Structures are given as structure tokens and as C-alpha cells.
Amino acid sequence: MSTIFIIMSLLLCGAMIVAGLMAVWPRRSLPIVILASGLVSLLASVQFLLLAAPDVAMTEAAIGSGLTTFLFFFVLNRVRKGTHHG
Amino acid sequence: MVSRFFVLLLLTGVGAIFVSLMFGYVPDDALNLTARYYAENTVRDTGAANIVTAIVVTYRGLDTLGEVTVLFLTAAIVGLVLAGSQQGRLRREQPAPGELLVTGTRLLVPLTLLLGVYVFVNGHLTPGGGFQGGAILASAILMLLLADPLREFSHSLISAIESISGLVFVAIGLLGMVYAGGFLDNRILPLGTLGDLISAGAIPVIYSFIGLKVGAEFSSMMVNLSETEEP
Numbered sequence: 200m201s202t203i204f205i206i207m208s209l210l211l212c213g214a215m216i217v218a219g220l221m222a223v224w225p226r227r228s229l230p231i232v233i234l235a236s237g238l239v240s241l242l243a244s245v246q247f248l249l250l251a252a253p254d255v256a257m258t259e260a261a262i263g264s265g266l267t268t269f270l271f272f273f274v275l276n277r278v279r280k281g282t283h284h285g
Numbered sequence: 286m287v288s289r290f291f292v293l294l295l296l297t298g299v300g301a302i303f304v305s306l307m308f309g310y311v312p313d314d315a316l317n318l319t320a321r322y323y324a325e326n327t328v329r330d331t332g333a334a335n336i337v338t339a340i341v342v343t344y345r346g347l348d349t350l351g352e353v354t355v356l357f358l359t360a361a362i363v364g365l366v367l368a369g370s371q372q373g374r375l376r377r378e379q380p381a382p383g384e385l386l387v388t389g390t391r392l393l394v395p396l397t398l399l400l401g402v403y404v405f406v407n408g409h410l411t412p413g414g415g416f417q418g419g420a421i422l423a424s425a426i427l428m429l430l431l432a433d434p435l436r437e438f439s440h441s442l443i444s445a446i447e448s449i450s451g452l453v454f455v456a457i458g459l460l461g462m463v464y465a466g467g468f469l470d471n472r473i474l475p476l477g478t479l480g481d482l483i484s485a486g487a488i489p490v491i492y493s494f495i496g497l498k499v500g501a502e503f504s505s506m507m508v509n510l511s512e513t514e515e516p
Contacts, residue, residue, distance in 0.1 A: 253412035254337045257404070261420035266503055269427055273510040 208249055215242045233271045240264035332476030333409040333485040341414065342488050342495075346458065346469030352416075353498060357451065360502040367509050382432050390432035397425040405496030409485040415492040419499025426504040430511050438508045443501050450498035457487055457494075 221227070222235035240263030247256035316324055323336055323344070333339040341349055404411075405418030429436055461470035471491070477484030 254335075254414065254417070257413050257417040258420070261417050261424065265424055266420055266427070266507075270507065270510070273507065277510065 204249055208246060211242050211246045211249070215239050215246070218242060229275055230272070233268055233275065236271075237264045237268035240267070328479060331471055331485055331488065332479055333471075333488050334480050335409055335411065335414075337412070338408045338414050338488060338492065339485070342408075342491050343469060343471050346491075349495065350454070350458070350469070353451070353454070353495060356499060356502050357447070360447075360506050363506045364509050382434075387432050390428045394425045394428055397421060397428065401425065401496070401500065405492050406489060407482070408492040408496075409488045410480060410482070415495030416499050418492075418496040419501075420503060422496065422500030423503030423507065426500075427507055430507060434511060438504070438512075440505070440508070443505045443508065446497055447501035447505065450494040450501065453494045454491060454498065457491055461487070 244259035401421035404413035408414030458469040471486035
């Protein structure tokens with residue numbers, strides 16, 4: 200693997216760590232947390248692509264960053280409604 | 286304070302493990318035994334151009350059945366948990382979705398469905414397959430839900446697609462036991478020429494049904510979540 204790939208992978212790792220920290224940072228609003236965890240998945244899928252695993256990258260992009268994020272939003276919506284009604 | 290110290294210690298330990306893994310990494314000169322077997326024999330055994338698909342659907346087909354079962358259980362449990370809450374949405378005034386979203390959905394949903402079908406039908410030739418294609422199909426349903434949250438989806442159609450796909454998947458696996466080498470053997474159909482759309486025996490058929498099943502499961506989860514309302 201050439202040096203540029205390694206540098207890109209390390210940069211991606213750093214970005215993933217930053218996104219992960221954004222996700223777990225205390226006192227942050229929940230939608231931002233959900234978006235940040237989706238961002239981790241999106242960066243991970245790019246990482247898989249760099250590591251020559253396009254199948255895994257597609258799964259991660261479609262399920263990890265796409266559907267899971269929206270499922271979390273649906274659930275968040277329901278949970279909010281639950282607290283409002285008592 | 287003490288717990289914070291332990292957390293820091295734990296994080297340092299995990300970090301040290303990863304750093305040592307990274308600096309101790311030496312690439313192998315050759316493929317290991319299992320990988321070499323797959324690389325050399327996949328085309329002869331299964332006729333699939335995409336080795337990953339060949340492994341997922343035939344060599345490790347039982348694992349795939351397990352994964353599909355896990356997903357099915359998840360969808361079933363979501364349905365079960367939400368069954369207690371009131372069916373039928375509150376018909377209160379929803380904020381109208383934007384013009385951009387509605388028009389974009391009309392444009393994108395057919396294309397997304399087409400892409401999903403393409404991904405799982407071509408699973409044995411190009412990267413992708415049933416799980417990815419199914420998730421893409423479900424994201425088309427998601428777009429419909431976003432553009433019109435009150436849209437009615439046919440639950441019976443979704444569950445019919447889901448159950449029929451699962452049954453056909455297992456039935457093809459059992460046919461493999463009768464007519465070929467074992468459970469989920471793809472050689473019950475002719476292998477064809479490498480790289481053709483209709484080739485690789487039963488792999489495209491199996492993966493198409495997996496795609497439909499995964500798409501139906503994700504769709505049922507989202508439709509359930511969107512339709513039920515807390516009392």
C-alpha cells in the first residue's frame with residue numbers, strides 16, 4: 200500500500216475519532232449526536248473503500264450511515280412525544 | 286475522581302494495544318490457506334466473478350441465513366414492541382413537507398428502487414448484493430415516508446414479500462442438498478459463462494430473494510415506527 204493511502208487512512212481515522220468525540224461529548228443535543236454517529240459510519244465506509252473492501256463499504260454506507268441514522272431519528276421523535284404526553 | 290482515573294487508564298491501555306497493533310503490522314507475502322483456496326477455486330466451484338458474494342452465499346451460506354434470521358427477529362421485535370401502542374396516527378395537522386422534498390422524492394424513488402434491484406441482481410458480478418440492495422430499496426421507502434408521513438403502506442404486502450423470500454431462500458438451500466453438494470449449493474442451476482448476468486448457478490436467485498427480504502424487513506421497521514403513535 201502506497202504512502203498516500205496510509206496518510207489518507209490515518210486522516211480518516213483522525214476524522215472518525217473527532218466525529219466519535221462529537222457523538223459522546225456531554226450536554227450536546229441529541230440530533231447532533233445522531234448525525235455525528237452517522238458521520239462516523241460514513242467515514243468508516245470511505246475507510247473500507249480505501250482498504251479495498253467495496254462490499255463492506257456499501258453495506259456500511261447504506262445501513263450504518265443511512266438507515267440507522269434515520270431509525271434513530273424516528274425513535275427520537277417517538278421518545279420526545281412520549282415525554283411530552285407525560 | 287477515582288472512576289475518572291480508571292477510565293483514563295482503560296483508554297490508555299486500549300490505545301496502547303491499538304498502537305502496538307499498528308506498528309507491529311507486517312503484510313503477509315502470500316495469501317493464507319483459506320484465502321488461497323477461495324482465490325483459486327471460487328470461479329471453478331461457483332462461477333461467480335465476485336469472490337465475496339460467492340463466499341457469502343455459498344461457502345458461508347449458513348451464516349447468511351443466520352444474519353437474515355437476526356434481522357427478521359429484530360423487525361419482529363420492533364413490531365411486537367410497537368404493537369402495544371395505538372395503531373393509527375393522530376390526524377393532526379402536520380407541517381407540509383417542502384416542495385423540494387416532494388419533487389425530489391418523485392424523481393429519486395424510481396431511480397433508487399432501480400439501483401437497489403441492480404445492486405442485488407448483479408451481486409455475483411460487482412460489489413454489492415442482497416444486504417446492500419435491500420437497504421437501498423428500504424431507503425426508497427424511507428424517502429416516501431419522509432415526503433408524506435401519512436402515506437399508508439400495505440403491511441400485508443410487506444410481510445408477504447418478507448415471508449415468501451425467506452421461504453424461497455430456505456427452499457433453494459434444501460434443493461441444493463437434494464440436487465447438488467449440500468445446503469445452499471448453487472450448482473442446482475447451470476453455472477453459465479463467467480461474467481454473464483445469468484450465471485453462477487443459483488447465486489443471483491438467492492441474492493435477489495435476500496435483497497427483497499432485507500428490504501421488506503427494514504421497510505416494515507420504519508413503517509411501524511412511523512405509523513404507531515404513543516397514546
